[in-house]
Amino acid sequence: MSNDPAPPTPLSHPAFYGAEQEAGFVEDHAHTSPQQRDPAYELAFRDTDFLLRQELRPVRFQLELLKPEMLLDEAGIASTLVIYGSARIPAPDAAQGVIDAAATPAARKIAERLAAKAKYYDQARRLARLAADANVTESGKRHFVVCSGGGPAIMEAANRGARDAGADTIGLNITLRHEQQPNPFVTPHLSFQFHYFALRKMHFLLRARAVAVFPGGFGTFDELFELLTLVQTGKMRPIPILLFGGEYWDKVINFRAIAEEGLIGFDDLDLFHRVDTAEEGWARIVDFYALETGD
Template identity: 45%
Template sequence: MTTKKTLKLTPGKMIYHNADFIDSDVGRPIRILSEFMGPNQIFAQEGIKNTIVFFGSARTLPMSEIKKRLKNCKNKKEAMRLKRLSLVAEYYDAAHELGAKLGRWANKQHKGFALMTGGGPGIMEAGNRGANDVGTSSIGLNIKLPFEQHPNPYIDDELNLQFRYFFIRKYWFMKMARALVVFPGGFGTLDEMFELLTLIQTKKYGDRMPVVIYGGKYWNKIINWDYLADTGMIDKEDLKLFHICDTVEDAYNIITTALEKTME
């Protein structure tokens, strides 16, 4: 049996300045409203109007880092983990390269573009790193988790946001998104990708935007896209909501061509 925590308010002090109140159950609506409204002010101040969003695993490491760690690794369990990660290491480097290429393109548009990720390590770090390399605004929407997630060092200080609630964080992923790239990932990446595809499919998201699913040899093993259509679970037309790409150049061309058409 748990006992309810008693709130202690400081006499004469504004209730909204009381940390115990804000962190309590009754303070939840205020926390939600803060996460919903606060980023809007920050993005407006920084001139951010459009984003290109990268999704992908927090666990992915570049091959150079995996080789470095394996060289000095004496723990068999850790060595096995690193060898498994080597199967997808190429995607870190691809995300880094694509982030830089899209960043250079965005810099020429003068349309308030930024590259946005979930703010953590892995693919998120790679995307932010690419944008940071070329001076493009680099946003990280971090989430409070019991493991894995910590802000990567390539996010602009003023655009390093911390969230408590997944659903508000997802709202901000979509709010200014003009393109999406989904790199290999696990449950979190699948969740984000399918929610966004559902919003586009059901026309809840107003603008049709380019969606690139990067890494056919990964995604085609874990999702049988054609079978979804063959069994009537989705329409054949729904397979046109996204593009599966295996090269940085193809992903870049699909995204920039689509975005440039919308700006004509």
Template identity: 45%
Template sequence: MPDTAPGTKPNARQLASPSYRLPALDHDFLLGASMRGVRFLLEFAKADEVLRAWHVRSTIVVFGSARVGEGGAGRHAFWYEQARAFGRIASERGGAFRDGEGVRNNVIATGGGPGIMEAANRGAHDTGAPSIGFNVMLPHEQEPNAYSTPELTFLFHYFAMRKMHLAMRANALVVFPGGFGTLDEMFELLTLRQTRKAPEVPIVLVDGTYWRSVINFDALVEAGMIAPADLGLFRFAEDAETAWTCLTEQGLEAVSAPPTAKPKEI
């Protein structure tokens, strides 16, 4: 019989050992290196299960800077206003309200944070439509904006899984001005389109003057880095209404909701 302190069970050390914990309840084990693949799967499965329960069949993804504010200087206020207007237009005309089959189409999906993301979620919120926020953990903790539907507001550790969820249901991509993160996400989708790893979804860049000033697309063609036809993977638009027109001209199906329609929450 092993030595034990008075008043303790003889097997107290065994009961307290980390190896005796159920694996599913062992926090240290689940966050260990060997479980990285399991954590990756969990980040896929949780969001996928919730979106299926909400009958979200497709999305319109909106990218853009987190640093753009409603009262910002220069073009910032305009970009915020147009992202909000686009969220409203897409929600009213795209099918975010459940149809006769109980399905939601073209639901606004963003990275869930402030700036352009907030504006697009806010536009959907203005109409009473649901919208999605795919947040990611950052060194300076990102918090979700106040306009994504709470039940459709997610948090990811892995950028790769967040990107997968942003891409896998996307019927269209609308990119407002942004920095490194926006460029990363935009080129991820352009590369998937270029390499035919993604369906031929329309891609629209809002404010052509901004985009042509930060990326010399013609120089990429002239240097032989991309084919001339690759410039046809996207279009430019100057505001929310023309962005929506660009999407529909490229095949996005608009499904207007009745004026009095409100989403039936699950």
């Protein structure tokens, strides 16, 4: 047996062992006593039942804030192009199937309206492709990385468009009672799942440098109006906010009437722009930031 001393610890090493190492020490020892087998003895950060207790909600908030922030930073993503929109609008090749599946005349009318909106799937996919093709980088960090809610329909179109260009793409899924799988075009290491809507919406906007909003329902309205409120109140700097499908938005929300009632200012109507094509939307982003596009 050698009596040679152990090599000195490099100065760069921390004085304390890391949590992963400490957890390994625990695994190296059999839990043979009643005390060791009781859940109270489990390391707190490895005790799932403890972490899920109601009193630990603030800790879960912090974890849900930190995990995507750290991983996106490690991936070199400085900013995003966020694309919101309905989870019900079909891809063009699936539009007829939506109509054919309608069981009643009333359902068929609704299905026909949804099928007519399949054009927005193409526009969302095209917009994402334009952003990805632009490949805007600065100091080694990537800008306008496409980010969606990670689900189907318009969200799928957004992620798909970026993948068409071979680019990474982000998906921010939410846990729901009805299962929502990440769409297959989200980059796996940039696919996140949230429990809290509030934290998910925060992450949509923390890196957003432009937001495209396609026709959608309650969720899309919620995301749009929170964004407009943040910019209107000065909590967030102005960014391009693009409403795709002027006909739809003019039909479902009378923004001018809100201004005429005195409940918002007429200048608030300039916080967003109606656009109809991906090219028009991307041109507004390029103009806003004076981007060098290489054209």
